[in-house]
Amino acid sequence: MIGASTRFARNAEIYGEDDPAEYLYQVISGAVRTCRTLDDGRRQIGSFYLPGDIFDVEATEVHLASAEAIREAHVVVAKRSAVMARAEYEKNFARQLWTLAVRELQRMHEHSMVLMKSAEERVAGFLLEMAGRNAAAQSIELPMTRQDIADYLGLTIETVSRTLSQLAQSGTIALETSRRIVLRNRVALSRINA
């Protein structure tokens, strides 16, 4: 990706809702969330982006959600116009962009299924999704707070915390620290996930 790496402080806004979408982004370090907030403070997190992830590929002319650094993050930025110009004559590049957009759509679709899931199913699904980032590792490092997870899953922090405790209790996972989780039994998690 072209462009210099920009540093964003924890909770800094990378772009805002309704802002024009002029760039593509790639996370170098740290983590990013996209979200929309209601007047009364309720927040819906749309997705999380970890190092390596390219985001805002599927952007419309104006952003439908804002993006924020979950913690200090370095992000590479590329001008949309430049990227599109390159895609114009380099077919393979265009195809890669398309693949990223499709993956994002799939993720959104999958995420929309949480509506009909119980708290336990939502949390199990979340852990599997995060583990899917680097499938080999048996433990995952969560860069986001319980509040972020809760707002992603449509639960409260207490319910997220309790559900994780229960999963640990049953031996399905282990909480090394609150942010580092070992998946002891992925089959069980998948079964819970429905």
Next chain:
Amino acid sequence: MIGASTRFARNAEIYGEDDPAEYLYQVISGAVRTCRTLDDGRRQIGSFYLPGDIFDVEATEVHLASAEAIREAHVVVAKRSAVMARAEYEKNFARQLWTLAVRELQRMHEHSMVLMKSAEERVAGFLLEMAGRNAAAQSIELPMTRQDIADYLGLTIETVSRTLSQLAQSGTIALETSRRIVLRNRVALSRINA
């Protein structure tokens, strides 16, 4: 749109999940829903399409959800390849397609907000969304069953029915018949919608 009008019986499948996406569709009469179903029977409806609506514009190579006729429906079908070919040289046509895809993305985004909403907010939002189809009319005709609405909003039919009854009770809406609803107070509905 090019292509002949096809008739689909109530509950007939227009395309299935994982099927290759070869066509674009436009509803002529009747109504269509897209959905995904889990093994245990739980169903998530992604969207509803009414007469005039063009759907499957945002499709990926393989369908992420199936589409079914809510009731007898006539649908015009156009080959994707033909549509794309035309978009290739007719810039205005391409722009229209893009607009449709963007609208669909916006709708999905808006729909993802139900996660953090109460039953009342979900139902109010649903009514406003349906009313938005033809903004002028003060009453709306719902082609879908309560079960469809419930599966769209992540509620049960009982909760949907009860919530509608409460809204009628408070004078915000009137239930002419179970399928025909008069919006007596859109401002109140918007306020509820948050």
Next chain:
DNA sequence: CGGAAAGTTGAGACTAATCAAACCTAGTGG
């Protein structure tokens, strides 16, 4: 060491789900 932010745990309240029954409405056939 002290303070703030994040996370966990518990008790009780409340919302929506579940289970069950009754009610419509449209269509069918005697």
Next chain:
DNA sequence: CCACTAGGTTTGATTAGTCTCAACTTTCCG
């Protein structure tokens, strides 16, 4: 024309699951 049926809808009583409120613990950092 009316009884009968089936699918859809409404309503009631009870239960289950998640939220709320509150206290406490842990972790992180200056």
